[in-house]
Each structure stands twice: as C-alpha cells, then as structure tokens.
Amino acid sequence: MIVFDKPKALTDAPLHYCPGCTHGIIHRLVAEAIDELKIDGKTIGVAPVGCSVMAYDYFTCDMVEAAHGRAPAVATGLKRAMPDNIVFTYQGDGDLASIGMAETVHAATRNENITGIFVTHAIYGMTGGQMAPTSLPGQVTQTSPYGRDVKTVGYPIKVCELLSALDAPYYIERVAVNNVKNVLAAKKAIKRAFENQVNGKGFSLIEVISSCPTNWGMTPVAALKWIDDNMIPYYPLGVYKDKDKEDK
Amino acid sequence: MTDKVLMKGNEAIAEAAIAAGCRHYFGYPITPQTEVAAYMSKRMPKIGGTFLQAESEISAINMVYGVAGAGFRVMTSSSSPGISLKQEGISYIAGADLPALIVNVQRGGPGLGGIQPSQSDYFQATKGGGHGDYHLLVLAPASVQEMADLTVKAFDLADKYRMPVMLLADGTMGQMMEPVSLPEPSEVKTEKPWAVTGTKGVRKHNIINSLYLNPEQLEKTNVERFEKYKLIEETETAYEEFMTDDAEVVVVAFGIAARVSKNAVRAAREKGIKAGLIRPITLWPFPKKPLLKAAEKAKAFISVELSMGQMIEDVELAIKCSRPVYLCNRSGGMIPTPEQVLSAIEKAKGEN
Amino acid sequence: MTEQILITGFGGQGVLFAGKFLAYNGLLSGKQVSWLPSYGPEMRGGTANCSVIISDEAVGSPIVSAPDILVCMNLPSLDKFENAAVKGAKIFIDSTLIERKAKREDVTAFYIPATRLATDAGTPALANMIITGKILKETGFGTDCIEQALKKVVSAKHPELYEKNLGAIKIGYNL
Numbered sequence: 001m002i003v004f005d006k007p008k009a010l011t012d013a014p015l016h017y018c019p020g021c022t023h024g025i026i027h028r029l030v031a032e033a034i035d036e037l038k039i040d041g042k043t044i045g046v047a048p049v050g051c052s053v054m055a056y057d058y059f060t061c062d063m064v065e066a067a068h069g070r071a072p073a074v075a076t077g078l079k080r081a082m083p084d085n086i087v088f089t090y091q092g093d094g095d096l097a098s099i100g101m102a103e104t105v106h107a108a109t110r111n112e113n114i115t116g117i118f119v120t121h122a123i124y125g126m127t128g129g130q131m132a133p134t135s136l137p138g139q140v141t142q143t144s145p146y147g148r149d150v151k152t153v154g155y156p157i158k159v160c161e162l163l164s165a166l167d168a169p170y171y172i173e174r175v176a177v178n179n180v181k182n183v184l185a186a187k188k189a190i191k192r193a194f195e196n197q198v199n200g201k202g203f204s205l206i207e208v209i210s211s212c213p214t215n216w217g218m219t220p221v222a223a224l225k226w227i228d229d230n231m232i233p234y235y236p237l238g239v240y241k242d243k244d245k246e247d248k
Numbered sequence: 249m250t251d252k253v254l255m256k257g258n259e260a261i262a263e264a265a266i267a268a269g270c271r272h273y274f275g276y277p278i279t280p281q282t283e284v285a286a287y288m289s290k291r292m293p294k295i296g297g298t299f300l301q302a303e304s305e306i307s308a309i310n311m312v313y314g315v316a317g318a319g320f321r322v323m324t325s326s327s328s329p330g331i332s333l334k335q336e337g338i339s340y341i342a343g344a345d346l347p348a349l350i351v352n353v354q355r356g357g358p359g360l361g362g363i364q365p366s367q368s369d370y371f372q373a374t375k376g377g378g379h380g381d382y383h384l385l386v387l388a389p390a391s392v393q394e395m396a397d398l399t400v401k402a403f404d405l406a407d408k409y410r411m412p413v414m415l416l417a418d419g420t421m422g423q424m425m426e427p428v429s430l431p432e433p434s435e436v437k438t439e440k441p442w443a444v445t446g447t448k449g450v451r452k453h454n455i456i457n458s459l460y461l462n463p464e465q466l467e468k469t470n471v472e473r474f475e476k477y478k479l480i481e482e483t484e485t486a487y488e489e490f491m492t493d494d495a496e497v498v499v500v501a502f503g504i505a506a507r508v509s510k511n512a513v514r515a516a517r518e519k520g521i522k523a524g525l526i527r528p529i530t531l532w533p534f535p536k537k538p539l540l541k542a543a544e545k546a547k548a549f550i551s552v553e554l555s556m557g558q559m560i561e562d563v564e565l566a567i568k569c570s571r572p573v574y575l576c577n578r579s580g581g582m583i584p585t586p587e588q589v590l591s592a593i594e595k596a597k598g599e600n
Numbered sequence: 601m602t603e604q605i606l607i608t609g610f611g612g613q614g615v616l617f618a619g620k621f622l623a624y625n626g627l628l629s630g631k632q633v634s635w636l637p638s639y640g641p642e643m644r645g646g647t648a649n650c651s652v653i654i655s656d657e658a659v660g661s662p663i664v665s666a667p668d669i670l671v672c673m674n675l676p677s678l679d680k681f682e683n684a685a686v687k688g689a690k691i692f693i694d695s696t697l698i699e700r701k702a703k704r705e706d707v708t709a710f711y712i713p714a715t716r717l718a719t720d721a722g723t724p725a726l727a728n729m730i731i732t733g734k735i736l737k738e739t740g741f742g743t744d745c746i747e748q749a750l751k752k753v754v755s756a757k758h759p760e761l762y763e764k765n766l767g768a769i770k771i772g773y774n775l
Contacts, residue, residue, distance in 0.1 A: 073311050586660070
C-alpha cells in the first residue's frame, strides 16, 4: 500500500532547488490541486524568470516560459484564446512585484480568470541574494549590504494588501509553508484558487511565504523559524479578498 | 477579392488580418497606428474575437506570445517608440519559434521623436531589434492594397516558418486612403502540434520556451534557425522592378519612399535619363540578387529613405560596393519630394 | 490626366471630408485615387489639410506638394500654399473668411463666399461642400457620380446629412 506518492501533475525530473528551499513544497501543492481537480489535461502553466524558471520541466501539464515579470500578460493571452482551459502563473517576488508589477495589477483589475501563485521570500534567489521588493526593512542582502534603508530604497511591497484594494480581483490570500499547519492551510488556499478558475470566478492570487536558506545564510530549520519571527509579523497571513463573502 | 472600397491603410491591415483568420489583437494606443486598435475594438467583439487594450506595449506583446504559444493567429501593432518596448517580447517569440504578426507604422525618432512618417526603424526591424541571434521576416507595403495583401501573406509566412513577421509601414501608409480590394476570408491552416492547448492526458507536455542553459543546445537551436533563415532568403525574397532593364541609375526605395521615387524615375526618363527603381517588398530577406544583377549595367545607385541612411548599407553590401551608392533622404518625419529624388538622379548620372 | 488636389483650412471645417468625397467620386468614376490627411495635434483646431490625387494612371507619391487644384478655407493656408500651386492652377478661396485676393497672376482664382452661403442655407458647417460643388462645376470631373459618392462618405447613421450635403454641393455647383 502506498501511503505517500508523487502527484501525477509532477514529472520525474529532479528539482534543482537548493536544500531546504520550499519551492518544492509549493510545486507539490500546485500539483495536488491539479490532480484533485482532474484538470491536468487542460491546464497550462506559465513559469517566470527567477528560481522557478525551470518549473516548465516539473509539471506534466503544458507549460510556457515567460519573460521576466510578464507571466500575467502571457497567461492573459492563453486564457483569452482558450477560455475553457485552466491557466496558472507561478512567480517569485522580483518577477511579480518588481519588474512585473504593471502586468500583475492589470491582470488583477481585469479579473482575468487565471490563478496566480506568488512565492515571496524577501530576496532574489537565482541571481544570488539581492534585495527584493519584499525584502524587510533593515534586511541585509548583497545589494543592501548595510540593511534595507527605507529612507533611500523605500518600504517592502505588501502585494496582497495592495491588490485587495482593487475592486475587481476575486480572491487574494497570503499563506506560508514553514510548518505543517501552514502547509495544510496553503494547500487549501491553492486548491481554492484553482477551483475559482474552474468555476469561472476570475482572478485569484495566493501569496506563499517561502524560505531561502541559501541566500538568507541560514540552516533550513533556522530559515523556517525566521519566517515566523520576521516575515509573518510584517506580512500577516490570511484572506485579503474573497468576493464570495463580499457578494453575500 | 471584394469590390474596391476607400480605406485607410491602418484599417486595411485590421480587416485583412480578420480575413486571414486572426481573432486575437492586443495593443496600446500610439499615433499614427491607433486606427488599427480602434478598428479591432469595433470588429472583434462582433466575430467572437479578442480585442484587449493592454496596460503597455510590453504587456501586449507578451499577450501575443501567450496566444501564439496556444497556436492561434495573433497580432499587435504599434509605432516606433512602442515597438522599442516590444523588442524583448519579440526576441522571446523568435527564440521560442512562435508565429505572430507585429505591425510597425513608423514615426520619426529617436526618443519620443515626432508623429510624422519615417523609415528610421529599418535597422531595428531588419537587424534583430531585440537581443540575440534572430531575424524577423520584414514586409514593406507601398500601397493600401499591399497593407491588406501583405498582412495576409505575413500570417501565412509566420505559420509556415514558425517565426514572427513584421509589417513595416509608416505614417503615410497608415493614414492614407486608397481603393482596396479586401481579401476574401481565408486561412491557410497549419498543423501546430507544438502548441500548448492542454495535453488532454494523451501526450507528453509541450513547452514554449527560449531558455537553453546548455550552450551546446542553444547553439544547435540557433544554427537550425539560421538554416531556416537561409531557406527563407532563397525562397521568400520579394521585390518590384520598375524600368531597370537598361537603367544606368538605379533608385532603391521601399514604402512611401518608393512611391515618391517612382515619380522621379518617370520624370528622369522623360528627360532622357535611363533611371530605374528596385523596390524591396521584403526588407529581410533583402533582395540582394536583383541589385547585384542591376549593378552589371548600372553606373550608380541611390538609396532613397526617410531616415539618416540605413538601408543604404544593405544596398552597398548587396552590390558588394561595386558602384557608388548615394543617399537621398529626409528624416524626422519629413518626406523627400520627387524633385529631390530627380535631382539626385541627375547628379548621379552626371558624376558617373 | 492626373489632378493633384490640396484642400486646406482649419480643423473642423470639413477639409478631410471634402477630400474623401472627391476621392470616392474619382474612384466611382473609374479613376485611380489616393487621399492623404495631415495628421496629429494640428487636427484639433489648428491647420488641417489633405492631399487628393485623381489620375488615369496608378498614383505615385500620394503627397501633393504642387497642386493643380488648391482649396483654401482660411488665410494662413492661402499664405502658406499659394506659391506651391502649379502654373495654371485653379485656386478656390472661401471669400467670407479670406479678405485678400490671390497674389499670383498665372493661376485662376475662384472667390466663393462659402461660409456665408452655408450659413444662409442653414448648414453653416457645410462651406466645404459648397466649395466642392464649385470644383465639380469648374473641373467637370465625376459629375455623374456625385450622389453615389456622397452616399459612401455620409455616415449611414445620419441619413439626414446626405440631403444637406447634396444641397450644399448644388449651391456651389450652381454659382
């Protein structure tokens, strides 16, 4: 009897992520949602530029690799051409909240019927640890060696808070994957975001607070704790927008 | 073909695209091409198509990338500054081997430049424009009829060769009205087994991608793509020759400059000067062979351009610098007059 | 035969519309035609002009720099384009708005109080078509196709404009 199996929506390709990185968990949660909703055959995923650039090798559904920040625009094209298919984006914080902010906000305000998975870990991973739009005040990175000085580079961007100020988007939630309880909540949120699309509800975005032990310079365990101590206090978890509830 | 109607070039592009089966248009307003977007915004909802005014040219080209990846005919249009913004996306479309139509109704530059007609995006269109080793197929219409006909041809070529095609027009071509017979609805259907339309659980996943971290693999795809380009150079080069048989002075011009030049060539013939015109219809591939052949008899060439002189380099290369090539140009939104071209012809005749 | 026509005036005077009518008129008469507007910010109240070419042969350059027929609906346009007209050109001048006469003696000038006539007729916006009527009379082109051409250029949503435009053309034609 198999008690633990790989989701069918994941390929057999070994993930290239660093030890202790939680991208793997988030990939799995996305794949589980695809499996459970039985939508693999009609799903198209859009991978970003950043650590998850090669996500196209990891999902068994059709995949598109987008230019940096443009995944929501690419997904818009895909969904408009094939409204009966399921289209999701998978983006990091530099991709979504820095270079791709315009695409993000406008896809949200059009209530494009797509599902966005937004992985926040307060740093640029792939290029080796530079300041991200989500880096915390005072956070030391390669390009903020004296700590993020909010007087000169501004404050982090709280994407869920920002997008939930728009009238259009259907569902916005922030979750984390740093402990079992949070992972279970994240799974539920991600599945919900896909269900919303299946039901034609519109734009759903799940921000997933992830860890980056390599670039934070910590052990994987310390990185998970750093999320609790530093990330979640600044980026509170929870549902920021739920049109289901608003409409009632 | 339908009865002739008077139509603006920009509108002819839009209607021809619809006839060619394009049902997805993404754009952003910019003078002097906005009529394309306006026309599409009226027509697309009535035929079950997509018109979307994107938040930027960057988004528009990436929406095009998405639809092209799904295997549908798709286009965007803009004018020079907007085309600069699209270059990243165009490079990705080329790198992922996707068919798409990009229309550039050029205006004067650089920078914000002006809004009057120009041909100063020649280098950008024919030499790459974005980063990396790639070409666009570049078509240069010289009448409203060609705005329509070459739009249809562009979609067919894009599908045939799985590559982005650019229609390189200018403000006059976009804004002028001429009688046009609109093409009958027709779409050359191309099998697109590579498209991302969902695996339906029956095939391995398709991936639309331009990333090759392995340099040997990236080199291989580039080499293969250039083999395709070679085939295109051999088979798809298009041009018009006008009175070149015995021409001693050969004018080379495309688009609006060719229209002006034709008047000048006629005037020169009336004065007894053996002048001729070669009008490239494809700017890439550039019609090198007819130019080289013309160089056997011609004593001089004149490149007539609405730029500071860009195509002139390709003219010199095509004839292997075997004859003098003079530049007759205006820039910044100005257009050479037939008189200006005529005096360039007379001068070239006198000096050679 | 190639007629190069340049129609000039202020934005809002129907310069482009008159040109479009003449182009359609040429097309329906079996000629080759082109119509090219000036475009850009000057269309909003500044000077506007359009080039129309009607020819037996394929039209080369669509830009009219030396008109055979010049229409001037304001003084700045007459000042700017009078010298560009070819020798023997016909210049049509709205004499309600332009007080001076043509300076050149090698052209034929027609002075039409078009704006006043249009106002008297209750269609003050149609001075352009009164001048157009006069052009048709003086040049004789496309007189069989006037009604057909007008139907092509008047919006189907505003059929009442057809009669008004036709009326204005007749006023000019019968001057």
